[in-house]
Amino acid sequence: MTTQESKVNTPPSGSNKEKAYLDTDSKIEHADLGTNKEHTAVTGALGSSELTYTAISDIGGIFDAVRTGFMSGTQRELSSRKHQLRQFLRGLREEKKALLDAVYFDIRKARGETELFEYKAVEYEIGMFLDNLETWSQPDCNPLAMQQPAFLLSRGQVRKEPRGTVVVLGAWNFPIRILLLPVVGALAAGNTVVVKPSELSPHTAAVVERVIRYMDPSVIRVVQGGVEETTVLLKQKFDHFFYTGNGRVGKIVARAAVEHLSGVTLELGGKSPAIVHADVADLAPVATRIMWSKLSNAGQTCVGTDYLLVHRSLKDKLVPLLVEAAHAMFGHSPQKSLDFGRIVNTRSWKRIMQLLSATEGTFVRVTDDEADEADLFIPPTIVDGVRFDDALMTEELFAPVLPIITYDTLDEAIEFVNQGDQPLALYVFASSQSAEHAISHTRSGTAVVNDTFFHMASHSNPLGGVGPSGIGNYTGKYSFDTFSHQRYVLKRPLWFPSPGVDTVRMPPYSGKENAWKQELGNRMVYPAPRSLRDSVWSKLFTFIPFWRVLAIIPGFLAALLTAKPLIRSRKE
Known part of the structure; x- marks a missing residue:
C-alpha cells in the first residue's frame, strides 16, 4: 500500500478568548482560569432541560451533611458500606441506558464503547469490592516479638480505617469511569463523598446525579458547576482530594489539599509514547493496537498513544499499516462512522487545528474527510517527520493526531522520551530484551509491552502517574488503600x-x-x-x-x- 501525502486543510486561526473551566476538562484547556459561569443546556433524547449548577450558598451545607454522616460512624460498619455499594449498583443498572445515551450526546462516543470501557468497568469494580471487602479490610498483624523482644506479650495491628470525607472531581472524556471508579473505592473504604462531575459533559453529569440519589444523602452528595462552584468546593476541609485532569488544575487541587493538610491523589496525563523497535516480531498487530489507542474517543484519552517513535528501518512499512488499521476500524470516511467520536467543544477543536497549522511535519493522507468545525470533527491524522521541538510535541495532544518520529538506536529513543516529563504510560513494541532495556531506563506511571491502553482493563493493579503525570494510584485494592488510613494500634500489658x-x-x-x-x-x-x-x-x-x-x-x-x-x- 502507498500513502498519499498532503497538508490537512486548516481553517483560519481565530482569536478565541473563551475562558477555561476549573474542572477536570482542563486536561485540554490551556487558557488562564476565568470566572465564566454558564448553565449548559442538556438536550436530545434525554429531554430538554438545563444542568442546574449547585447554588454557591449550598456547597458548605452539602459538605457539612456528609461530614456529619461520617461522624455518625455508620460507614465504619462493613454492612453499611456493602449496602451503599448495592444501592450504587442498582442505580447504575437502572440508569444504564440513560448513561450510555448521555455520553453519546456529550462527545459522540459510541454506546458500545462506553458500555465496555466505562459502564462495565464501574460495575465490575463494585462487584470486586462486594466480593473482597471482608478480606481487604482485615487488620495486618505482625509478629513483633520475633523481631524486637521489647514487644514480648504485646499485640500490634495495622487497621484500615476510612480517611473521612473525600471529594472526587471527575473528567469529561470518560465521564462515567473516571468519576465513579474512585467513588466505589472511597465508599468501600468507609468514607463519605462529595462528587463533582465535569460540566463539559452535562448530559452525563445530570444522569450521574440520578445514580447518586440511589444512595444515602448523608453518605454521598453531588455538586454541579464550573469555576465558581469548584473554587468554593475546594475551600471545604476535605480529608482527601481526588482529581483527574491536567497538571495546571492539579496544582490548584494540590494547593487546596496542602492548605488543609489533607491527602491528595492526582491522576493527570502527559505525552504517552509508543516505541516500535527494529526487533519487533509482527507489524500488523502493532499498527492496529497503536491506532486503537490513538483513535479511541477521538484521541481524547489520557493514556492513549500521544506520539510514535519508530525505528528508521520499519517506518516505511509501518505507516501504510497504520492507515490500513484506521480504515479497518472506521472506514474511509470516519465522519460517517457511528463509532468515531467528536472533539468536546469548539475551543478544543480550534486548539488542535492551530497545532496542526504550526507543525513542520508532513501529513499522511489517512481518509478523504476534512476537519469540520460545525461537527467538531477532526479526521484521523498522521504527521510524519516530526522533531522534538515541533508544535505537536509542546503539549498533550488529546486529539486523533499521531506524530511520527524516527530513530536509529533504542538508546536514542530512550533519550528522546526522557527529555520530556514522565508520561502516564509507556508502550514498547520490541523483543523482551529490548523492551526491558527501554523500561529500565525510563520512568512512567505504567509500562506496557507489545500493547497499548489495555492495562486500563486490569482492576488488580495500580493505575497512576509519576511526577507531572500524577500522584498516587487507584482501582481495586489500590483504591481501598488510597482511601484508607493505615492506623497502627499497639496493645501492651x-x-x-x-x-x-x-x-x-x-x-x-x-x-x-x-x-x-x-x-x-x-x-x-x-x-x-x-x-x-x-x-x-x-x-x-x-x-x-x-x-x-x-x-x-x-x-x-x-x-x-x-x-x-x-x-x-x-x-x-
Whole structure:
C-alpha cells in the first residue's frame, strides 16, 4: 500500500478568548482560569432541560451533611458500606441506558464503547469490592516479638480505617469511569463523598446525579458547576482530594489539599509514547493496537498513544499499516462512522487545528474527510517527520493526531522520551530484551509491552502517574488503600515487663548503676540484624530459632532481680 501525502486543510486561526473551566476538562484547556459561569443546556433524547449548577450558598451545607454522616460512624460498619455499594449498583443498572445515551450526546462516543470501557468497568469494580471487602479490610498483624523482644506479650495491628470525607472531581472524556471508579473505592473504604462531575459533559453529569440519589444523602452528595462552584468546593476541609485532569488544575487541587493538610491523589496525563523497535516480531498487530489507542474517543484519552517513535528501518512499512488499521476500524470516511467520536467543544477543536497549522511535519493522507468545525470533527491524522521541538510535541495532544518520529538506536529513543516529563504510560513494541532495556531506563506511571491502553482493563493493579503525570494510584485494592488510613494500634500489658525492668527505657541513664540499661535496651529494642554483625559466631547465632529472645535472657533476669521501679505500684 502507498500513502498519499498532503497538508490537512486548516481553517483560519481565530482569536478565541473563551475562558477555561476549573474542572477536570482542563486536561485540554490551556487558557488562564476565568470566572465564566454558564448553565449548559442538556438536550436530545434525554429531554430538554438545563444542568442546574449547585447554588454557591449550598456547597458548605452539602459538605457539612456528609461530614456529619461520617461522624455518625455508620460507614465504619462493613454492612453499611456493602449496602451503599448495592444501592450504587442498582442505580447504575437502572440508569444504564440513560448513561450510555448521555455520553453519546456529550462527545459522540459510541454506546458500545462506553458500555465496555466505562459502564462495565464501574460495575465490575463494585462487584470486586462486594466480593473482597471482608478480606481487604482485615487488620495486618505482625509478629513483633520475633523481631524486637521489647514487644514480648504485646499485640500490634495495622487497621484500615476510612480517611473521612473525600471529594472526587471527575473528567469529561470518560465521564462515567473516571468519576465513579474512585467513588466505589472511597465508599468501600468507609468514607463519605462529595462528587463533582465535569460540566463539559452535562448530559452525563445530570444522569450521574440520578445514580447518586440511589444512595444515602448523608453518605454521598453531588455538586454541579464550573469555576465558581469548584473554587468554593475546594475551600471545604476535605480529608482527601481526588482529581483527574491536567497538571495546571492539579496544582490548584494540590494547593487546596496542602492548605488543609489533607491527602491528595492526582491522576493527570502527559505525552504517552509508543516505541516500535527494529526487533519487533509482527507489524500488523502493532499498527492496529497503536491506532486503537490513538483513535479511541477521538484521541481524547489520557493514556492513549500521544506520539510514535519508530525505528528508521520499519517506518516505511509501518505507516501504510497504520492507515490500513484506521480504515479497518472506521472506514474511509470516519465522519460517517457511528463509532468515531467528536472533539468536546469548539475551543478544543480550534486548539488542535492551530497545532496542526504550526507543525513542520508532513501529513499522511489517512481518509478523504476534512476537519469540520460545525461537527467538531477532526479526521484521523498522521504527521510524519516530526522533531522534538515541533508544535505537536509542546503539549498533550488529546486529539486523533499521531506524530511520527524516527530513530536509529533504542538508546536514542530512550533519550528522546526522557527529555520530556514522565508520561502516564509507556508502550514498547520490541523483543523482551529490548523492551526491558527501554523500561529500565525510563520512568512512567505504567509500562506496557507489545500493547497499548489495555492495562486500563486490569482492576488488580495500580493505575497512576509519576511526577507531572500524577500522584498516587487507584482501582481495586489500590483504591481501598488510597482511601484508607493505615492506623497502627499497639496493645501492651501493664504488668510486663516488671516495673523494675521497665525502667530500662527511662532516665536516669548516667552513672555506673545505670549502665545495664544500655546493654539490655539495645538487645530488647534494637537487636543487631545479621547484616550488621561483625563476627562469624555472632552471625551464626542468628540462625538459631528465637535468637533475639534468647539473647536478652541473661540481662533480663539480672534486671528482674536488681532493678527497682521508679515509683511504687498504686494498685487499689
